[in-house]
Amino acid sequence: xxxxxxxxxxxxxxxxxxxxxxxxxxxxxxxxxxxxxxxxxxxxxxxxxxxxxxxxxxxxxxxxxxxxxxxxxxxxxxxxxxxxxxxxxxxxxxxxxxxxxxxxxxxxxxxxxxxxxxxxxxxxxxxxxxxxxxxxxxxxxxxxxxxxxxxxxxxxxxxxxxxxxxxxxxxxxxxxxxxxxxxxxxxxxxxxxxxxxxxxxxxxxxxxxxxxxxxxxxxxxxxxxxxxxxxxxxxxxxxxxxxxxxxxxxxxxxxxxxxxxxxxxxxxxxxxxxxxxxxxxxxxxxxxxxxxxxxxxxxxxxxxxxxxxxxxxxxxxxxxxxxxxxxxxxxxxxxxxxxxxxxxxxxxxxxxxxxxxxxxxxxxxxxxxxxxxxxxxxxxxxxxxxxxxxxxxxxxxxxx
Amino acid sequence: xxxxxxxxxxxxxxxxxxxxxxxxxxxxxxxxxxxxxxxxxxxxxxxxxxxxxxxxxxxxxxxxxxxxxxxxxxxxxxxxxxxxxxxxxxxxxxxxxxxxxxxxxxxxxxxxxxxxxxxxxxxxxxxxxxxxxxxxxxxxxxxxxxxxxxxxxxxxxxxxxxxxxxxxxxxxxxxxxxxxxxxxxxxxxxxxxxxxxxxxxxxxxxxxxxxxxxxxxxxxxxxxxxxxxxxxxxxxxxxxxxxxxxxxxxxxxxxxxxxxxxxxxxxxxxxxxxxxxxxxxxxxxxxxxxxxxxxxxxxxxxxxxxxxxxxxxxxxxxxxxxxxx
Ligand SMILES: Cc1ncc(C[n+]2csc(CCOP(=O)(O)OP(=O)(O)O)c2C)c(N)n1
Numbered sequence: 001x002x003x004x005x006x007x008x009x010x011x012x013x014x015x016x017x018x019x020x021x022x023x024x025x026x027x028x029x030x031x032x033x034x035x036x037x038x039x040x041x042x043x044x045x046x047x048x049x050x051x052x053x054x055x056x057x058x059x060x061x062x063x064x065x066x067x068x069x070x071x072x073x074x075x076x077x078x079x080x081x082x083x084x085x086x087x088x089x090x091x092x093x094x095x096x097x098x099x100x101x102x103x104x105x106x107x108x109x110x111x112x113x114x115x116x117x118x119x120x121x122x123x124x125x126x127x128x129x130x131x132x133x134x135x136x137x138x139x140x141x142x143x144x145x146x147x148x149x150x151x152x153x154x155x156x157x158x159x160x161x162x163x164x165x166x167x168x169x170x171x172x173x174x175x176x177x178x179x180x181x182x183x184x185x186x187x188x189x190x191x192x193x194x195x196x197x198x199x200x201x202x203x204x205x206x207x208x209x210x211x212x213x214x215x216x217x218x219x220x221x222x223x224x225x226x227x228x229x230x231x232x233x234x235x236x237x238x239x240x241x242x243x244x245x246x247x248x249x250x251x252x253x254x255x256x257x258x259x260x261x262x263x264x265x266x267x268x269x270x271x272x273x274x275x276x277x278x279x280x281x282x283x284x285x286x287x288x289x290x291x292x293x294x295x296x297x298x299x300x301x302x303x304x305x306x307x308x309x310x311x312x313x314x315x316x317x318x319x320x321x322x323x324x325x326x327x328x329x330x331x332x333x334x335x336x337x338x339x340x341x342x343x344x345x346x347x348x349x350x351x352x353x354x355x356x357x358x359x360x361x362x363x364x365x366x367x368x369x370x371x372x373x374x375x376x377x378x379x380x381x382x383x384x385x386x387x388x389x390x391x392x393x394x395x396x397x398x399x400x
Numbered sequence: 401x402x403x404x405x406x407x408x409x410x411x412x413x414x415x416x417x418x419x420x421x422x423x424x425x426x427x428x429x430x431x432x433x434x435x436x437x438x439x440x441x442x443x444x445x446x447x448x449x450x451x452x453x454x455x456x457x458x459x460x461x462x463x464x465x466x467x468x469x470x471x472x473x474x475x476x477x478x479x480x481x482x483x484x485x486x487x488x489x490x491x492x493x494x495x496x497x498x499x500x501x502x503x504x505x506x507x508x509x510x511x512x513x514x515x516x517x518x519x520x521x522x523x524x525x526x527x528x529x530x531x532x533x534x535x536x537x538x539x540x541x542x543x544x545x546x547x548x549x550x551x552x553x554x555x556x557x558x559x560x561x562x563x564x565x566x567x568x569x570x571x572x573x574x575x576x577x578x579x580x581x582x583x584x585x586x587x588x589x590x591x592x593x594x595x596x597x598x599x600x601x602x603x604x605x606x607x608x609x610x611x612x613x614x615x616x617x618x619x620x621x622x623x624x625x626x627x628x629x630x631x632x633x634x635x636x637x638x639x640x641x642x643x644x645x646x647x648x649x650x651x652x653x654x655x656x657x658x659x660x661x662x663x664x665x666x667x668x669x670x671x672x673x674x675x676x677x678x679x680x681x682x683x684x685x686x687x688x689x690x691x692x693x694x695x696x697x698x699x700x701x702x703x704x705x706x707x708x709x710x711x712x713x714x715x716x717x718x719x720x721x722x723x724x725x
Contacts, residue, residue, distance in 0.1 A: 098525045098702050149702025152528045167529050168487060169459055202458035204490065230459050232435035238458050304434040360703045370697045377666060377696045385695070385707075388717065 051324025062267035105292030108318030112265025170203030180218035199230020219276035227291035247284035259289025410552035414559035429481030461491035486529025500543030523576035533663035550614035557590035574612035596646035602632030687725035
């Protein structure tokens with residue numbers, strides 16, 4: 001079964017299909033022409049950086065029923081996620097975590113898309129989706145085990161329909177596609193969302209997941225957070241066309257959304273999920289956003305990017321934007337912000353205490369769960385390991 | 401002219417020299433340019449040689465190796481970086497089905513002077529896929545050469561030799577030794593790339609290792625010496641081809657062999673060494689060849705890697721067991 005790009009179901013004035021300009025003037029013979037980095041990319045926006053609600057004929061419908069309480073909920077999600085993230089960064093600095101991949105700046109993309117999901121939808125994250133995990137009800141302290149080095153995952157993916165973090169870039173997009181194919185086979189009407197970065201978009205696995213999902217009309221939403229960087233490499237090192245336009249060549253729609261606008265992310269993801277549910281197949285959503293911090297705590301962005309870039313993006317801060325809107329529309333009062341501040345403090349404290357209390361794993365955990373059915377060699381090595389460990393106890397009791 | 405430097409710096413100097421002397425040499429990989437690689441091994445190279453020689457690639461390992469094959473077909477000598485051991489697998493197909501076999505497939509008409517640099521091994525407290533030792537997976541494939549230096553001098557010279565080789569070389573860099581310093585003589589006449597070296601003479605037992613485990617074996621030999629045991633330490637340097645003659649010579653002298661590597665023992669390089677040395681030295685051996693390495697389990701999270709990795713005690717234990725025969 002192949003798919004036409006079903007333009008009928010796609011909001012007409014979405015960014016999809018409108019080619020961005022790519023400058024292609026050769027400067028030297030040896031270097032390839034550069035894709036022009038458009039400063040004002042065409043994107044779906046419902047809230048301006050100043051916090052003004054702007055009308056959007058196609059997507060307003062998807063946030064039409066949103067109440068002031070919902071809006072405060074989105075705000076709360078973003079604030080608490082940022083707080084959790086800041087706490088984790090601090091814990092890494094204090095030596096409590098080995099590494100941390102911060103989501104600073106990407107809260108709207110994650111909360112907007114995460115809150116668009118239904119409970120029976122399934123999420124395939126990469127390693128930075130702390131905000132989506134929050135929306136799924138995964139306890140944030142569970143996310144920290146792998147960064148502390150006590151496990152390689154640490155939660156039951158089926159507990160909240162939130163798969164384990166995937167470190168190998170792009171792999172999970174294929175898992176998402178297969179899972180979505182399974183949904184179709186089962187005759188169910190849930191959908192799948194796969195997260196990945198602009199860098200990951202270069203991986204073969206991601207292209208293969210586009211192919212599979214298109215060919216099998218799988219109910220999957222590809223949610224690419226284009227945070228402008230893949231460690232030190234800017235998006236231009238991955239693509240010569242705006243990423244959302246890739247989808248067209250595979251036979252499904254792509255949309256670019258303002259990734260710092262939580263309302264727009266919510267609306268566009270809802271639209272894409274509804275397409276998936278109603279049998280119209282995959283969609284690529286490119287959330288255009290910015291990684292405000294380092295790639296991870298091991299990275300040093302001063303080596304490859306200028307400060308003024310960050311400053312320009314700070315003006316588009318996703319949290320500030322919603323706060324301005326809430327205040328201007330009298331949807332939240334001082335009491336709300338004060339209460340949230342207290343809640344945020346409490347979350348920070350809880351995370352700190354939980355991490356410090358996290359025990360080192362039992363040594364025998366090495367041999368646990370290597371196989372579901374057991375394996376003679378693992379048993380043998382576990383026994384050798386036990387004898388070896390016991391020899392230290394013997395030595396302590398006198399004599400090796 | 402000799403200078404003491406860290407292994408990472410020695411590799412950097414070696415790449416620099418290759419870029420200077422041969423216009424066909426290219427350095428490619430993720431973040432190798434402005435950032436200088438996540439370990440800074442390529443630091444400053446793009447600044448000095450430009451973006452057409454030191455190339456930041458899209459984030460696609462199959463693409464990196466596959467494109468390097470094409471560049472080699474066109475007469476270039478690409479040195480590609482895979483950021484971490486666990487990320488070589490997207491490129492595994494290109495390495496195994498294409499890079500390794502192009503020479504044979506073309507009846508010798510085509511050369512594949514590609515170096516694949518892989519920082520490997522554990523001991524740095526990293527998250528999943530950043531600490532693995534996949535050398536045996538490559539050693540099983542004919543057409544690939546596999547080396548792993550253990551010190552700055554070898555890192556420098558083996559890189560020169562790997563780049564000059566017309567065969568594909570997988571160059572495993574022991575990342576936890578990147579910051580260890582040792583003397584590099586830039587005018588030395590280096591040992592052949594695939595020759596093992598005795599780094600400590602001994603008479604009672606031979607410890608054979610490569611890459612990150614050589615330093616550990618030297619520490620083991622020091623500790624054993626305090627107990628009056630004389631251990632010989634062999635730095636194998638090359639996993640494929642393996643210098644069995646050197647191992648045999650040492651075993652004929654000491655009559656005992658313990659092989660140490662970080663990779664899982666099961667089907668690992670130690671298994672091959674044990675089998676061959678048993679064939680070659682059956683009547684010389686006083687004890688079976690013993691192996692110390694990783695378990696048949698996924699590389700564990702950071703807080704368990706001390707238990708997983710061979711350490712002084714585990715190797716000494718094997719030494720004791722061998723000597724007890
Ligand atoms: C296959 C693979 N290659 C390399 C890496 C090392 N690595 C980890 S994150 C990263 C950059 C990813 O950038 P992007 O996909 O844009 O996501 P972001 O981290 O910016 O959210 C790289 C190169 C990896 N994890 N997996």
